[in-house]
Amino acid sequence: MKEEMSIDELLNGFVDGELTTREETEVRRLIENDPQIARRLQQLQKCKVLMNSLPASKAPAGILDGVRASMRAGTQQEMPQTYHKLTTSTKLFSRRLVSVAAMIGFVAVLTTVVITLSPTEGPDSTNSGPFVASASGFNGKLEMKTADFIAVDSFLKRTIEDNGFTDSLSEIRETNRHVYTIRCGKKGLDSLLADLDNIWDKLDSAKLLVETGEFGEQVAINEVTTEQISKIAGQQSFDKSIEVAKDFAVLNNVNGQLPGREILSSIDNKTGGLLKIDKPFLTSKIIEKRDVQDDEEKTVHLTIIINR
Amino acid sequence: MTEAADLNISNDRIPDRKIGIEDAGLVDQFRRGDSQAMERLVLKYQNRIYNVILKICTDPDDAAELTQETFVKVIENIHKFEGRSKFYTWVFRVAVNLTLNYCQRNAKLTLSSLDAERSKYDSRETQVLKEFLSDEHSPDPETLAQNKELCALAVQALTKLDDAQRAVVVLRDIEGMNYAQIADVLDIELGTVRSRLSRARGRLRKILEASLL
Numbered sequence: 209m210k211e212e213m214s215i216d217e218l219l220n221g222f223v224d225g226e227l228t229t230r231e232e233t234e235v236r237r238l239i240e241n242d243p244q245i246a247r248r249l250q251q252l253q254k255c256k257v258l259m260n261s262l263p264a265s266k267a268p269a270g271i272l273d274g275v276r277a278s279m280r281a282g283t284q285q286e287m288p289q290t291y292h293k294l295t296t297s298t299k300l301f302s303r304r305l306v307s308v309a310a311m312i313g314f315v316a317v318l319t320t321v322v323i324t325l326s327p328t329e330g331p332d333s334t335n336s337g338p339f340v341a342s343a344s345g346f347n348g349k350l351e352m353k354t355a356d357f358i359a360v361d362s363f364l365k366r367t368i369e370d371n372g373f374t375d376s377l378s379e380i381r382e383t384n385r386h387v388y389t390i391r392c393g394k395k396g397l398d399s400l401l402a403d404l405d406n407i408w409d410k411l412d413s414a415k416l417l418v419e420t421g422e423f424g425e426q427v428a429i430n431e432v433t434t435e436q437i438s439k440i441a442g443q444q445s446f447d448k449s450i451e452v453a454k455d456f457a458v459l460n461n462v463n464g465q466l467p468g469r470e471i472l473s474s475i476d477n478k479t480g481g482l483l484k485i486d487k488p489f490l491t492s493k494i495i496e497k498r499d500v501q502d503d504e505e506k507t508v509h510l511t512i513i514i515n516r
Numbered sequence: 517m518t519e520a521a522d523l524n525i526s527n528d529r530i531p532d533r534k535i536g537i538e539d540a541g542l543v544d545q546f547r548r549g550d551s552q553a554m555e556r557l558v559l560k561y562q563n564r565i566y567n568v569i570l571k572i573c574t575d576p577d578d579a580a581e582l583t584q585e586t587f588v589k590v591i592e593n594i595h596k597f598e599g600r601s602k603f604y605t606w607v608f609r610v611a612v613n614l615t616l617n618y619c620q621r622n623a624k625l626t627l628s629s630l631d632a633e634r635s636k637y638d639s640r641e642t643q644v645l646k647e648f649l650s651d652e653h654s655p656d657p658e659t660l661a662q663n664k665e666l667c668a669l670a671v672q673a674l675t676k677l678d679d680a681q682r683a684v685v686v687l688r689d690i691e692g693m694n695y696a697q698i699a700d701v702l703d704i705e706l707g708t709v710r711s712r713l714s715r716a717r718g719r720l721r722k723i724l725e726a727s728l729l
Binding site: 271275 | 555558559562563564565566567570571576577578579580581583584585587588591621622648649663666667670671674685686688689690694695710711713714717718720721724
């Protein structure tokens with residue numbers, strides 16, 4: 209058997225032009241004297257030619273753009289202060305004015321409206337992935353939609369790996385939809401969110417669904433921000449998390465209907481909600497990311513869905 | 517000498533030395549802050565990297581993502597590139613490692629028994645394959661490339677190999693690397709390249725023959 213293997217290797221080396229002159233002479237002697245070996249050599253050559261003839265596939269357009277986008281996101285992640293430096297003081301002042309006015313409006317709305325919570329969606333109205341209930345802690349599903357699917361997905365995958373969630377990760381990959389489910393601690397989640405914040409502006413929409421613990425009931429927070437997710441998940445108790453989630457659900461819904469969004473958008477020169485006036489920076493950014501969740505209980509169960 | 521021995525297959529698609537020198541210059545420029553140098557490298561290699569990844573992982577969407585991820589990793593780790601191997605083999609090492617890890621995680625491709633190969637092909641494909649295998653003349657890769665049935669059979673046979681074997685066949689027969697480059701890319705011994713390639717081609721032959729039974 210060993211001899212047969214070595215003859216096969218010799219023949220392959222001959223086909224590939226990887227033999228020394230002495231080995232080549234040996235192979236030539238073998239194939240001249242043994243028709244079986246000659247036939248074997250021909251089969252190997254055919255096999256090689258067959259593979260060699262497979263048409264080369266061209267990379268789809270947009271690889272370079274995707275790489276650029278990933279690198280830009282990575283740079284922002286490393287230098288969070290840059291974002292602020294680029295913003296002019298005039299813009300900042302205007303935005304803060306609008307922000308204060310908007311917040312006053314919100315407070316007024318919130319104090320007069322009895323918090324009848326936003327209608328929650330059905331058990332899985334979007335039919336978009338697993339949603340495993342847990343007895344305690346935060347249990348949520350983040351649904352993101354983006355036109356920049358490849359760049360966002362690639363960034364998210366890397367971020368999950370960088371934050372050391374690979375052990376608890378489960379993935380479902382479909383053509384237009386990737387689902388990642390992770391279990392982590394609250395600090396770990398903050399670290400992940402701080403990273404995700406860098407690609408938030410690439411999302412067309414972001415909705416958080418929070419499990420209430422009652423069968424089939426979820427709180428839906430449209431246009432959710434990373435800061436809001438962090439606050440919801442960071443509450444001391446499960447009930448408090450639900451309460452905060454409901455508040456944000458109302459706030460964001462009201463925010464979506466209040467006048468002034470257009471003004472803000474024109475100031476910002478991009479679309480955005482009042483709650484997104486300033487790019488949220490989490491204090492947890494200063495936390496060392498890797499292995500941050502090692503010493504804490506994994507009470508957060510988050511399913512992240514990216515849709516194209 | 518037999519006709520088989522005369523068959524001359526050119527796999528030296530890569531003018532290696534030239535590529536090495538040009539790449540080293542571009543890597544140097546990029547390290548000095550010229551981002552366009554890296555863009556040139558991406559544009560230069562994206563098709564070949566994509567092609568190799570696609571032939572290993574078989575899914576076009578995944579291949580596109582993995583290609584992008586390869587270049588992101590290359591850029592992130594460019595400071596670790598010491599120039600001991602060529603940039604060309606280094607990029608391929610990153611790409612193949614990412615792809616093999618991905619295949620392992622997803623286990624999308626499963627080995628099937630040779631018996632299962634029967635009845636998967638229609639009579640036309642079987643006939644084409646029979647003619648190809650029994651033809652004693654030297655096949656011409658250009659002509660073969662036009663033969664869609666045969667190409668489809670070759671792709672199917674390739675997917676039946678295990679990941680490591682598929683990688684070595686793709687790097688040798690499709691990308692045209694020599695054994696030393698393959699050893700460098702896969703970080704294995706030269707002897708392992710020889711034996712793995714030998715086993716892979718042996719299995720490919722059996723898979724193709726099994727489809728004729």
